[in-house]
Amino acid sequence: MIQDARRLAARPGRTILGLTGAPGAGKSTLAAALADALGPQLVALAPMDGFHLDDAILHARGAGGRKGAIDTFDDAGYAALLARLRAQAPEETVYAPRYDRDLETSIGSALPISPDVPLVVTEGNYLLATTGAWPRARAALDEVWFLDLDPRVREARLVERHVRHGEDPARARERALGPDHDNAVAVESLRRGATRVVRLSGGARPGEPGT
Secondary structure (H helix, E strand, O other): OHHHHHHHHOOOOOEEEEEEOOOOOOHHHHHHHHHHHHOOOOEEEOOHHHHEOOHHHHHHOOOHHHOOOHHHEOHHHHHHHHHHHHOOOOOOOEEEEEEEOOOOEEEEEEEEEOOOOOEEEEEOOOOOOOOOOHHHHHHOOOEEEEEEOOHHHHHHHHHHHHHHOOOOHHHHHHHHHOHHHHHHHHHHOOHHHOOEEEEOOOOOOOOOOOO
16 A cells, blocks of 8 residues: 555645545554655645534534534535645645544644645545535545455444543443444445545554555
8 A cells, every 4th residue: 555655646746645434444544654654755644534523513513422424524624625735836835624532623724735745645434425515525536545444343443542532431332333333334335436445454554564
């Protein structure tokens, strides 16, 4: 996968690669591995999670318990960011938001993206969705890789992630098998639109041997 990303970075102009898959499949891990392997001169990250709607908005809508569902993101804002990155002017720096998992909130303008970086990697659940502004986001992407991982491994990783960010184990498991599972079902139904399906082995993280 690293060599494939390197080939994308060698294309003329700007290339945008999307990584998608169900929650816990390893999207952010692979994105970070590609960025580390190729370096900041070749790769910049612009994650979809920066477009989470704020908790106050979700609670006002009665959607506080469904954070991570497709309607809990600013899809139009995300599509607009990708369009800017696609048409980025030579003298322009684009600033993308970053999602802080410890604070469970988005931090605006946290990720500066230079116009000289040839490959932008974005990752998130709904890159292949066909409703709302998601098709506009997909239109800005050159390729979308769908990460496929055994559901049992994914769910175990989700529980581990939630505990690491402050949930008690029982609540973490409830979340992984409840809202996260519902989101996973929705994401799995979209895999047909991917450029490539990347099947990951259960023992290795994306970017490690065995993936």
